[in-house]
Amino acid sequence: MRPRNFWPWVALGALLVFNLVFTQGFARLEFREGRLFGTLVDIFQNGAPVMLLAVGMTLVIALGGIDLSVGSVMALSGAVAALLMTEHAQPVPLAVAGALAVALGAGALNGVLVTHGGIQPIIVTLVMLVMGRGVAQTLTHDQKVRFEVPAFEFIGNGTVAGLPFPVLLVAAVALTVGLLLRNTATGLYLEAMGSNPRAARLSGLRVHVIQILAFMASGLCAGLAGLIAAADIKEADVANAGLYLELDAILAVVLGGTSLTGGRANLVGSLIGATFIQTLTTMLQMRGVITEHTLIIKALVALSVCFMQTPAFERWTRRLRSAEAA
Amino acid sequence: MNFLRKHVTVLAGALVYVLLYALASVRYDGFFSLPVFINFLSNNAVLGIVAVGMTFVILSGGIDLSVGAVMSFSSVLIGVLIMEHGWSVPAAIAASLVCGVTLGALMGAIIHTTGIKPFIVTLAGMFFVRGLAFLIHLESIGISQASHTALAMARVGPLPLTAVLFLGFVAVGWYVAVFTPFGRNVYALGGGEEAALLMGLPVRRTRIAVYAVSGFCASFAGAALTFYLSSGSHLEGVGMELDAIATVVIGGTLLAGGVGSVFGTLVGVLMLGLILTSITTYEGMMSSGLTRVAIGAMLLAFVLLQKVLTRRVAGVGRAT
Numbered sequence: 001m002r003p004r005n006f007w008p009w010v011a012l013g014a015l016l017v018f019n020l021v022f023t024q025g026f027a028r029l030e031f032r033e034g035r036l037f038g039t040l041v042d043i044f045q046n047g048a049p050v051m052l053l054a055v056g057m058t059l060v061i062a063l064g065g066i067d068l069s070v071g072s073v074m075a076l077s078g079a080v081a082a083l084l085m086t087e088h089a090q091p092v093p094l095a096v097a098g099a100l101a102v103a104l105g106a107g108a109l110n111g112v113l114v115t116h117g118g119i120q121p122i123i124v125t126l127v128m129l130v131m132g133r134g135v136a137q138t139l140t141h142d143q144k145v146r147f148e149v150p151a152f153e154f155i156g157n158g159t160v161a162g163l164p165f166p167v168l169l170v171a172a173v174a175l176t177v178g179l180l181l182r183n184t185a186t187g188l189y190l191e192a193m194g195s196n197p198r199a200a201r202l203s204g205l206r207v208h209v210i211q212i213l214a215f216m217a218s219g220l221c222a223g224l225a226g227l228i229a230a231a232d233i234k235e236a237d238v239a240n241a242g243l244y245l246e247l248d249a250i251l252a253v254v255l256g257g258t259s260l261t262g263g264r265a266n267l268v269g270s271l272i273g274a275t276f277i278q279t280l281t282t283m284l285q286m287r288g289v290i291t292e293h294t295l296i297i298k299a300l301v302a303l304s305v306c307f308m309q310t311p312a313f314e315r316w317t318r319r320l321r322s323a324e325a326a
Numbered sequence: 327m328n329f330l331r332k333h334v335t336v337l338a339g340a341l342v343y344v345l346l347y348a349l350a351s352v353r354y355d356g357f358f359s360l361p362v363f364i365n366f367l368s369n370n371a372v373l374g375i376v377a378v379g380m381t382f383v384i385l386s387g388g389i390d391l392s393v394g395a396v397m398s399f400s401s402v403l404i405g406v407l408i409m410e411h412g413w414s415v416p417a418a419i420a421a422s423l424v425c426g427v428t429l430g431a432l433m434g435a436i437i438h439t440t441g442i443k444p445f446i447v448t449l450a451g452m453f454f455v456r457g458l459a460f461l462i463h464l465e466s467i468g469i470s471q472a473s474h475t476a477l478a479m480a481r482v483g484p485l486p487l488t489a490v491l492f493l494g495f496v497a498v499g500w501y502v503a504v505f506t507p508f509g510r511n512v513y514a515l516g517g518g519e520e521a522a523l524l525m526g527l528p529v530r531r532t533r534i535a536v537y538a539v540s541g542f543c544a545s546f547a548g549a550a551l552t553f554y555l556s557s558g559s560h561l562e563g564v565g566m567e568l569d570a571i572a573t574v575v576i577g578g579t580l581l582a583g584g585v586g587s588v589f590g591t592l593v594g595v596l597m598l599g600l601i602l603t604s605i606t607t608y609e610g611m612m613s614s615g616l617t618r619v620a621i622g623a624m625l626l627a628f629v630l631l632q633k634v635l636t637r638r639v640a641g642v643g644r645a646t
Binding site: 068113117118119120122123124126127128129130131133134135136137138139141142238247250251254259260261290292293294295296297298299300302303306307310311312313 | 436439440441442443445446447449450451452453454456457458460461464568571572575581613614615616617618619621622623625626629630633
């Protein structure tokens with residue numbers, strides 16, 4: 001019996017050890033101006049948006065759905081926050097609240113269309129992927145919206161107790177969701193619903209409510225990620241914010257060992273998966289691999305990690321071992 | 327009634343298409359004319375060819391996210407072979423088709439032997455192939471060669487070559503799906519893998535072939551793209567996989583597999599063409615943001631409408 005998340009931990013551990021030994025300057029950590037600096041910190045800081053998306057995506061995938069719209073919702077939330085602060089001169093808390101409300105609304109719409117419209121999640125969120133960015137582009141008239149609001153920029157690059165704020169935000173969100181999953185019935189409902197919706201409904205679960213809430217949670221996570229992305233570069237770039245991040249988020253969840261068919265919510269695994277992706281990206285950048293070529297390596301590594309979690313791999317290693325014994 | 331029940335999703339799609347076309351014709355002058363219709367075909371031929379391959383994958387119960395990348399890769403490869411290595415056009419296209427089929431078959435083999443979800447394998451495939459395309463050439467590449475240009479300008483009657491190719495793919499795809507053992511195997515596999523296995527159908531061979539077919543179609547679409555753009559482009563296939571899935575689904579093919587048809591995909595492509603043309607050309611909506619919103623809204627309206635029509639004919643009990 002292997003411990004939970006065995007292969008994801010092994011993969012991440014191997015990658016970290018490899019880098020600590022072979023990548024120049026990877027291990028350096030220093031404390032400057034009351035803040036921790038170093039590659040390891042950067043990995044968590046830059047990986048924060050994908051980690052947030054992965055948390056929401058875990059919930060949606062656990063109930064057998066998928067959310068392709070998270071990248072667009074990121075763009076939308078960044079745009080709403082930027083416009084509220086610049087064009088409408090609203091204070092930061094209101095801008096943040098407005099942006100998150102819109103993201104929550106997008107998630108709710110996804111959920112309602114899936115449950116009451118009876119359309120497959122992949123189609124509903126595909127529509128939202130197309131429309132969400134479209135709405136963002138319309139709101140900003142296809143322009144980037146720049147802003148200079150230190151209080152807001154704090155979300156992207158502020159520091160609390162020496163640690164970057166986005167990292168703490170991820171930790172807070174993951175902890176909240178983790179506690180909800182483990183210490184309340186939420187996790188049980190979610191997984192029951194994912195493994196057999198019909199049985200869940202017949203045993204009295206309010207399947208619709210659970211489903212809508214999961215999509216709302218995913219929307220909210222995407223909204224937070226959008227705020228970080230915008231605050232980090234001091235502008236809302238609707239054309240590029242969150243582009244293709246839905247794929248990274250799905251990959252993170254799958255690397256973490258969650259099956260796409262639903263019925264399991266493995267939050268820690270997803271976080272390991274997201275960290276793994278970001279570590280790999282950072283490592284390739286530090287080693288001077290051209291960004292376009294890193295795609296090949298990312299693909300091969302992702303496939304290998306997925307392969308290690310399959311029964312086929314199990315059979316293969318068993319055969320190897322018995323061949324050695326003979 | 328049996329015929330109706332069997333083809334209800336496609337018929338619903340065709341019906342909605344006719345309704346929308348009629349609406350648009352009433353609203354816009356000159357919309358109901360042959361040149362406009364031909365434009366739907368030729369402007370969306372590349373997407374259509376990709377979608378024909380995607381139809382087979384989805385019918386078999388799988389999904390292929392790598393098609394856009396394979397298409398870009400193949401267009402760049404053709405560009406490089408013609409412009410930098412002096413290959414002839416047919417040789418370059420043949421080489422790209424070999425690559426497309428190999429990549430597809432490889433993904434199919436991985437899916438079958440490891441049991442990793444198609445969604446993930448082809449997602450990784452998308453990254454991999456996009457990386458490969460950058461490996462052979464870092465930038466998009468213009469193609470200017472006499473025989474290539476001649477083919478790009480060629481017309482059959484009123485139809486440009488790419489539109490003819492698209493219709494050819496639909497015809498052959500429809501024939502293969504309906505009248506060949508391979509087609510039956512694909513439907514059976516999508517209907518239930520275990521049942522297909524127990525019936526003694528060649529599940530492994532069928533699954534690998536399905537992804538090879540998709541790779542073939544995607545790389546052929548890449549060739550068609552070079553005729554359409556006169557260049558091999560890295561950018562053109564971005565997001566193509568989602569468009570292709572959308573067209574297949576609009577055409578009434580169930581994402582769960584086993585139900586649908588290539589003819590429906592033709593309807594889906596025409597549908598997208600209708601929506602795009604009426605919004606951008608006739609409604610004069612130049613803002614790309616509003617265009618996206620309109621496309622999304624119509625896609626949603628269409629899926630919902632199809633749902634209602636399907637339910638009415640087939641009865642509520644069906645798990646669609």
